[in-house]
Amino acid sequence: MITPLKALRKNRFKTSLIFLSMSVSIAAIFLISAISGGVVSMYSAMLKTDGDIIVTQKGIADTFFSDINRSLNDSILQIEGVKVSSAMILGAAPVDPLPIVGIYGVSENRFKSYPLKEGRYPKVGEVMLGSKIYETLKHPREVIISKKEFQVSGVFKSRIGFEDGGVVMNLSDGGELFHKSASIVLVSLEDLGQSDEIIGKINTLDAQIEAKTTESFIEQYNQFKIIQTSSDVIGAMAFLMGILGIVSMMSMVVSDRKAEFGIMRSIGLSSTAIILKLLGETLIIAIVAYVVALGVSFGVLELIEHADKFQGYINGEITSALMIQVFVISVVMALVGTFLPALYASRIDPVSLIQRGDV
Amino acid sequence: MTIEALGLEHFYGRDKVLNGVDVTIDAGSFTAIIGESGSGKTTLLSILSTLLQPSAGIVKYDGKIVSELGNIDRFRRHNIGFVFQFHYLISYLTLRENIALGAMEESRIETLLHSLGISKLSHRYSDEVSGGERQRAAIARALVNAPSVVFADEPTGSLDSKNALGVYELFRGFSCAGTGFVVASHDKKIADYADIIIEMEDGVVKDITK
Structure with missing residues (x-):
């Protein structure tokens, strides 16, 4: 654990950029999911108040x-x-x-x-x-x-x-x-x-009327489907942006640390060990970014909830299920975004350490 | 351990840098590969050390052909150490952590730190010690897994003459204790310390002196 932390500290500028990129992406996923979930949840709760069955125009x-x-x-x-x-x-x-x-x-x-x-x-x-x-x-x-x-x-x-x-x-x-x-x-x-x-x-x-259980009405309600789909699409874009941010920053990190990985290869550390080292480093950043993004999201939702401009209509809801879901997404984002640069690092030719001295 | 190279040829693009090299290096010896810049000594060292695949020819370790070894990383980790011209110590690790980086077990680290005279510096970072001390740490890293042979490319290239001679003496001492050293260098002073001198010229072995 000490070595990855030291590596991150040594490369603190790029570490900070990766951290920022991940934090923004994770917070975006949290916020869009929480806000859309909140809208659906609020409207559902309203219909469910003394409403086991809902009757509407057919x-x-x-x-x-x-x-x-x-x-x-x-x-x-x-x-x-x-x-x-x-x-x-x-x-x-x-x-x-x-x-x-x-x-x-x-x-x-x-x-x-x-x-x-x-x-x-x-x-x-x-x-x-x-x-x-x-x-x-x-x-x-x-x-x-x-x-x-x-x-x-x-x-x-x-x-x-x-x-x-x-x-x-x-x-x-x-x-x-x-x-x-x-x-x-x-x-x-x-x-x-x-x-x-x-x-x-x-x-x-x-x-001319149609009665349904409120549960089934909510499941089939088009407005909710539109909100949910929009939220999923925006969340997916934030996820992809996060991955692209990590890939580009980690590629620069690997380029800066070519000598380090070349040395590791020359002393017989396996490609897998090098890949795991880099994945471990990004995973640490992902966990910290997740915690920060969660805190920021709570803060932003609190501000939105109390902003007069929104009249209390936007009540974001960060449930335990959402926290777990976004944590998994954050880990996947970190691992997927790091894999290609890590693979490149694991294949750095140690001969370049000897022959060119330019790693 | 005996290292044999048979009919080695190597090209960089269209340039032929090795042209039929045959050499045999015995375990425990201190072998120097010398020659002018461009003579092919570094390429030969890279091929002998398993880091580079030759365009033609084979390298054998105790009769086993390198290209047929299953896991070259594992073989290298167990049998070979490297010292480069530039120490290539990882800057965010202490000297001790650098030495421990590829260590299969850490029991030898203290002994090496002591025998290389850097035990008091073990918790310092590479930018907090002198060039000679860095190279000693790099030598310790190469020796940490008790390899049969250590390959060194211009290990004194970035050192002053006093430190350079100190490095040769260390190599001499460790080779007497059973670890083979194969060192590529253009420094002719190495001849005073080596058991075998392979002189390269224009991609061929010009002379072998014992």
């Missing part, structure tokens, strides 16, 4: 475009095995002076999902604000949403950023604002084992 690509009749909620509540059912309107509108804010029109029985921090739940013509937007708007008594004024009845605190940075109102007010009866109905069951049977019953209520 064949709709996005819940925001879904339009169903809110009276369905009453019919669903009559089905045996349904514990709670609540209709929701999901929309987005300008809330003066913010250009775009998540607006949630909900049936009264869903208000309890939003723990009040102060005030009371809204009546018609009133709204309650998430604590984040309440702070951003500097504690307003009324807000103007799409040119219509609403009194602020209360403030709630939600761990879901989309809600904490959003506005909740009565379903009827939401309907007027977005010109629809309801976007979705969320159904909570007495027993999850009955979900298939109840889904069947709900689907018979209206030919």
Whole structure:
């Protein structure tokens, strides 16, 4: 262990460049994965709140475009095995002076999902604000949403950023604002084992609707697939950039240390030993870069989460699974990026030490 | 150990630098290969030491043809040591760590440090000692695995005359103790210390003096 550390210290400038290159790549992978994972996780959590089954307009690509009749909620509540059912309107509108804010029109029985921090739940013509937007708007008594004024009845605190940075109102007010009866109905069951049977019953209520378990809806939701694919592509590019950075820097390192590897070859150290030596050195850099990138990513996510500009909508989530996944990616990045330069080092001809003296 | 070279020829591009060289070197001897620059002495040393494959001809170690040895790295590590004109010590390692770099076991290191007079410098880096001390460390590195033969190319080329003679004396001493030395040099003073002198000229052996 001492020898690789000494080698890294001796070549500290290039070591620093490799470290920086790796740190930036790893942090980029962490951030893009955490942010996209956070968006998916937040929206999923919102739908899963008292929602074992989700009912939307049939064949709709996005819940925001879904339009169903809110009276369905009453019919669903009559089905045996349904514990709670609540209709929701999901929309987005300008809330003066913010250009775009998540607006949630909900049936009264869903208000309890939003723990009040102060005030009371809204009546018609009133709204309650998430604590984040309440702070951003500097504690307003009324807000103007799409040119219509609403009194602020209360403030709630939600761990879901989309809600904490959003506005909740009565379903009827939401309907007027977005010109629809309801976007979705969320159904909570007495027993999850009955979900298939109840889904069947709900689907018979209206030919224009589609009921699914919330889990299966989330798995098939196109928006999530788009976010996930974009994140994977950007993450893959960061991975490749990291590898290219390591290859180019390690090639320079090997070139600088030709004499060292030539000597190793001349005294009989095997090619494998030389390759392992260089892989070991990069692995040390990768581990340190990983730790630093993890810390930087936590810091950046914290800044983003609290930045007014993002209204609390971007809550990056670095899970243990993501940490393990990115650690493996970092190790692979280091090993793949070092392999070719290391192979070249292992084949340096020691004769050049004797004949040319130019290694 | 006996090293035999038979019909060695070697080309660099179209230039023929060895032209039918036959030599036999006995274990435990101090052999000097001398000649003018371009005479082929360094190429001969490289081929004899297994670092370079000849264009034609064979090299045998105790009757075994080098090109037919399975693992040349392993063979080299067990049987051969090298000393170069420039010490080529690794700058981020101490003298002791340099010597230990290729050591199969570390038991000989202290003895070598002591016998080469650098035991007090063992924890210093190469840029903290003199040129002669660096070359002594390089000699210790070559001897650490108790090789049968050590090849040295112009080992005194970067030393002053006093240190150069000191190196020859060391070679002489170790060869008397059983380690063979094959040294390529243009320094004629080496003749005073060597058992066998192979004189090269224009890629052929001009003379062998015992």
